Amino acid sequence: xxxxLIFVASVICLFIITSLFVTVFLVRNRLDTQYFGERFxxxxxxxxxxxxxxxxxxxxxxxxxxxxxxxxxxxxxxRIYSDGNNIREINFSGYNVGDPSDVKFxxxxxxxxxxxxxxxxxxxxxYQNPILINTDINGPSFRAYYxxxxxxxxxGEWVNAWGKRYINNIPFFVSWLFLLTITGWLxx
Amino acid sequence: MTKKQIFVxxxxxxxxxxxxxxxxxxxxxxxxxxxxxxxxxxxxxxFAANPGKAFLGPFVYPPLAFFTFGLLFIPVKMIAGSxxxxxxxxxxxxxxxxxxxxxxxxxxxxxxxxxxxTAFVMMKFIDGEKKQKIALSLWFFNPISLYTVGFMGQIxxxxxxxxxxxxxxxxxxxxxxxxxxxLGAAFKTYPLLVLPFLAxxxxxxxxxxxxxxxxxxxxxxxxxLPFITTPAFYxxxxxxxxxxxxxxxxxxxxxxxxxxxxxALLIILFLFAVSKRIENINQLSNFFLAVFFVTVTSxxxxxxxxLWFLPFLIISFIYNAKDxxxxxxxTLLFLGWLxxxxxxxxxxxxxxxxSPIDPGILFLPTLSELLHRFFDPLLLQSIFHTxxxxxxxxxxxxxxxxxx
Numbered sequence: 189x190x191x192x193l194i195f196v197a198s199v200i201c202l203f204i205i206t207s208l209f210v211t212v213f214l215v216r217n218r219l220d221t222q223y224f225g226e227r228f229x230x231x232x233x234x235x236x237x238x239x240x241x242x243x244x245x246x247x248x249x250x251x252x253x254x255x256x257x258x259x260x261x262x263x264x265x266x267r268i269y270s271d272g273n274n275i276r277e278i279n280f281s282g283y284n285v286g287d288p289s290d291v292k293f294x295x296x297x298x299x300x301x302x303x304x305x306x307x308x309x310x311x312x313x314x315y316q317n318p319i320l321i322n323t324d325i326n327g328p329s330f331r332a333y334y335x336x337x338x339x340x341x342x343x344g345e346w347v348n349a350w351g352k353r354y355i356n357n358i359p360f361f362v363s364w365l366f367l368l369t370i371t372g373w374l375x376x
Numbered sequence: 377m378t379k380k381q382i383f384v385x386x387x388x389x390x391x392x393x394x395x396x397x398x399x400x401x402x403x404x405x406x407x408x409x410x411x412x413x414x415x416x417x418x419x420x421x422x423f424a425a426n427p428g429k430a431f432l433g434p435f436v437y438p439p440l441a442f443f444t445f446g447l448l449f450i451p452v453k454m455i456a457g458s459x460x461x462x463x464x465x466x467x468x469x470x471x472x473x474x475x476x477x478x479x480x481x482x483x484x485x486x487x488x489x490x491x492x493x494t495a496f497v498m499m500k501f502i503d504g505e506k507k508q509k510i511a512l513s514l515w516f517f518n519p520i521s522l523y524t525v526g527f528m529g530q531i532x533x534x535x536x537x538x539x540x541x542x543x544x545x546x547x548x549x550x551x552x553x554x555x556x557x558x559l560g561a562a563f564k565t566y567p568l569l570v571l572p573f574l575a576x577x578x579x580x581x582x583x584x585x586x587x588x589x590x591x592x593x594x595x596x597x598x599x600x601l602p603f604i605t606t607p608a609f610y611x612x613x614x615x616x617x618x619x620x621x622x623x624x625x626x627x628x629x630x631x632x633x634x635x636x637x638x639x640a641l642l643i644i645l646f647l648f649a650v651s652k653r654i655e656n657i658n659q660l661s662n663f664f665l666a667v668f669f670v671t672v673t674s675x676x677x678x679x680x681x682x683l684w685f686l687p688f689l690i691i692s693f694i695y696n697a698k699d700x701x702x703x704x705x706x707t708l709l710f711l712g713w714l715x716x717x718x719x720x721x722x723x724x725x726x727x728x729x730x731s732p733i734d735p736g737i738l739f740l741p742t743l744s745e746l747l748h749r750f751f752d753p754l755l756l757q758s759i760f761h762t763x764x765x766x767x768x769x770x771x772x773x774x775x776x777x778x779x780x
Contacts, residue, residue, distance in 0.1 A: 360478035
């Protein structure tokens with residue numbers, strides 16, 4: 189019994205330690221903002237949206253795009269503006285867009301991006317056979333990530349994020365812990 | 377520790393791990409199977425006609441998997457709560473959703489329950505409290521089970537349950553044993569590989585053996601018959617996965633001709649079964665083990681395929697457990713399997729499996745990409761595969777020797 193309990197405890201500890209280690213020491217890009225769309229709409233003219241990051245050093249945008257039948261091979265640009273100034277620009281091609289796919293745009297971290305309105309624009313040189321973007325009435329589906337290497341800050345944010353997750357999932361976590369407590373009690 | 381305590385400890389472990397680990401396969405199959413509750417019977421033709429709905433890929437399993445998960449979808453949806461159906465249709469952004477933990481927990485429950493029932497059925501083949509406890513501990517706490525069932529929630533545990541149940545019915549000399557294998561094949565095609573062996577065991581005369589085979593194959597046909605005229609059914613289920621990989625390992629003879637190694641090994645095993653006769657249930661179990669082991673380890677396998685031979689490996693292992701060499705071989709087999717799958721160039725098989733804990737994990741390079749800077753990860757993966765194959769061959773040969 190002892191050996192099996194030690195083994196299970198080791199597996200669970202290894203799982204927790206690995207998760208912490210990966211999160212704190214390996215992950216560099218962390219989720220800042222995400223928004224979920226409902227349907228795909230055509231990008232048949234320059235497409236714009238605005239978001240306000242809650243962290244500095246925004247460096248990745250992931251946008252679900254769809255290139256039906258992979259027909260579109262046009263050139264595109266994703267531009268990011270702050271206070272009307274073009275601060276980042278990434279060129280991409282219809283070849284980079286799947287049917288559908290999460291297209292990743294990585295750029296130099298935008299310092300001082302916290303609480304700043306960032307305007308994102310996707311433009312093309314050709315709007316025939318347009319690509320589609322996942323969106324709803326408020327804006328497109330996207331995920332923005334920021335770069336962080338400050339360990340103290342990371343641990344603080346991680347604890348904070350888990351606190352929020354716990355609060356947002358209280359009915360589940362309470363039921364789950366209850367279930368684990370019952371099984372734990374049955375073992376003893 | 378009693379058997380009950382081992383079951384409960386296993387339940388604790390699997391329930392603890394389930395909400396925090398994610399592999400897209402289980403989400404995809406539930407997304408695809410939800411169309412049953414919308415009145416879709418032929419998912420293959422439905423996806424072919426509506427490619428916009430098939431953005432998570434075609435349905436690659438036989439029809440019984442669609443019906444089973446289509447029915448399971450109803451209670452799972454009720455327990456999972458709001459937003460679940462939208463979440464099923466998401467891509468990699470699914471890991472950032474607030475309620476992902478409860479979704480993953482509920483999605484994996486049927487698979488975990490099937491895994492536990494298999495453990496219960498396996499006990500019918502093992503005599504003695506001590507041996508049963510070792511078997512249970514091995515079944516629940518080996519890396520293959522923990523990873524493919526607890527972490528990934530792979531649906532193979534349903535087909536595995538059916539193959540073990542078929543063996544149990546064969547032990548009881550029931551004619552329905554082959555029917556269960558047919559059902560297993562209608563869920564995931566691989567149990568068909570052992571149908572001839574079960575037929576040899578079940579029937580005393582050749583006509584009875586053939587009848588037994590026909591009963592199993594007929595059950596399988598019954599499920600696939602309504603889809604036989606659907607071209608998408610062939611392209612989705614037959615031209616993918618195992619059916620193609622079975623023919624990859626070959627010896628080139630020249631002039632475009634090859635000797636296909638895996639089919640050759642399976643034919644040899646079949647001839648041994650015919651010549652030696654399968655006299656008892658342990659011998660049949662060994663043939664199940666040999667067939668599944670040869671098939672899985674001689675191809676570039678998916679991690680969950682190792683579950684196919686695992687119950688039969690444990691059943692045979694228990695009777696050799698006094699020999700320390702088999703413990704070493706078993707450890708090497710698990711090590712080889714784990715090393716092999718962690719080196720897949722698939723982010724959800726290494727760090728990515730932890731992505732619900734932090735979605736940023738998905739940006740990390742895979743272990744294979746990391747190692748690539750220092751040496752060839754494919755060579756290392758091949759070494760692990762070889763370790764797994766060699767130690768498994770040793771265990772299979774031991775199991776046959778023990779039975780003599």
